[in-house]
Amino acid sequence: MKNSRIAHSYCSPLFLVVLGFLSFRPLCFAQDQTKEVEKTDKITKVTPLNEKGQKITQLEIDLQNAPDNMEPAAEPRRIRVDDRANVQFLLKNLSPLDLCSRTAGTPTATPETPVAESLVGAVAKLGGLAIGTSTAGLAANSRMSANLTAKNQEQLKTLHVEPKPDCKVQVDAEYKKILDVSEDFFTRASNLIGTATEDGKCRSDQADQVELACEIDSATRQLADFAGADYRGTYQARFQVDGNSDLKGVRDAYTLSLNSIDDAGKLQAMVDEMTTWALDLHKKYDYTVSVADSGSPTPPPIVAGALMVSPTSLSFNPATLTQVVQLSSGGQPGTFTATPSSDGDWLLLSKPGPTPPSAAMLRDTAPARGTFDLLVTVSPAGLDAKTHYGAITVSGTGSAKGTTLVNATFKPVSQPSDCDLESLRKVDEIVDRAKAEMSLLSDNNKALEGAQGTLKASYMALVKVEDDFKRRKTQKIVTLEADGVLVQEFNLGTDRKATSPGYISCVSDIDGKTPTTTNINYSLLYQDVPHWSASAGLLTSFLEKKIIGVSNESTSGTSPPANMQVFRVTDRAQVQLIPMAYVNYRIAYKSSHYGKGKEDELVWTTHLSSGFGVNPNTGTNQPEFFLGLAFGMNHFMIHPGIHFGRTESLGGGYSLNAPVPMGLSTAPISWSYHPAFSIGFSVRVAPY
16 A cells, blocks of 8 residues: 555656646647738748759748848858758849859868767766757039020120220221121020020930030939849849840930030131231230340450451340440450440440440450450430430451441330220130130030940940840859749858858949848758767656565554564655666658748657666666667657666565565565666767
């Protein structure tokens, strides 16, 4: 009775646990049936393929359309593949502009523990346990051209005035030509620059620079919109550059002839004419400044016995009042006289030094070597606005003979009238303004040519992208699937017992550097499901635990009752937990996925399993064994099988419940192995 109570107390907790689990399961299933079906998350699809007898693990990475075009639908998860397995990344929904590549990281080796080493370590650590139971910068824009037109009209109004009586310029034929040509020039220049329409749309008549700029800018924006469109997924069929009728306006914009260049050339000819006429007017009516002799005179030649003089004519004006005449006496000292003569005594002579100039005759001696410098000075006192003439008579009075007459002329500056000066200033303003507008027209034409060149270069860059895309299709780098999307395969080299990280990235084929995706990271674990493995855990054995000993009992039916010792079972249990180390040999496995989005791998394995353990439940450490199967779920294993355990029996021919003979203090025990059904639980600890 006592033993049955003990067994009942041991089994009750286990029974309650099992009963609770069984009662909980239908409740959970009932809840799952009423639960609303959630939308499946996007995942990286993993597909095993068999191509020409070669097994390939394929990972699909879906690129997304705008606005999520920089990110894939799901990052590739960390997956396990067999050692030396062939792995292929399949990048889907590519755009023709995507230029994608794979960058591999440095593999990290997976630490591996030998099965035997792990088993020995696990057995050594066993202990006992028993339970009871654009062109935007172009100068020809609407505001500037409107301002130019207004200023040109204002300029023309100031030119058409009645000539004044004292204005010689205004009655000159060249002046009138400038007025007539400038009127035509400013009108044509304003029209050539042009003005924008009120709604900002192009007129498509190519009549002026603003319209040309509008058409080129419109084509540039059209090309930019085309290049920046979303071509992911089935939209890839829209990417057609060469021969695309929608881009005809772009091709026309960079091939159209710039008529403004020819028109600007004609206007430049008008500016050249006005410039020539303006110069003529200045020569005829502006201040007239006589050209005076300047610089050092040419030394006179040396002639023996002759007094030579250079120069023999002098010209003075208000800006040049002093000049030099050089004398040479033929290689020997020679005396001379120099006598000035002029109307009003304005012609003065002197020699170098402190002597002031004078209108009197000058006497001196020319040196034997070199020349004598005779300073000739004009005295402005008494001179009027007329031209004055004078002369200097130089005569040799010593060994050097000869007389030379040096003519001198003083020419005053002519003074135009104020009206003529004002008219000349207006002419200069017209010419300068015309030149400024020609500079603007020229800059506009250069900007238009540059915009055309840029537009053509951009278009040809897209043509190159299209050619590159066709070349990649021809070379099978990218392929078109039946559903109309582009894919690219990345086949990885095989590896063994290592973690291989890396990433896939895409850039725009237009410039080869602008990212079109972020780095798509991945991590591959090359690892076989091992054939031999070691695991450690517990064995739940249904081999009865029985401990035999000596028990004191009182006899009934005697008076007084007598105490006696008998052989009895002192401890009993229907279930035992035994620490156990297992060696497992895999005979089959199957891989599946579980969890939210089915992204977690579950490897189901079937093994032949044997185990060794030390059972301390009988009071002594007894070696015991296991033989059976093992069913694995990743690292966790369940071991159904046979437990070969040692059990006690009463030896010496004695029987249970029999009195203990005199002289015995302990029960004689015999040990023997007995099989019993058992189920074990373990965790794989090797090879990794």
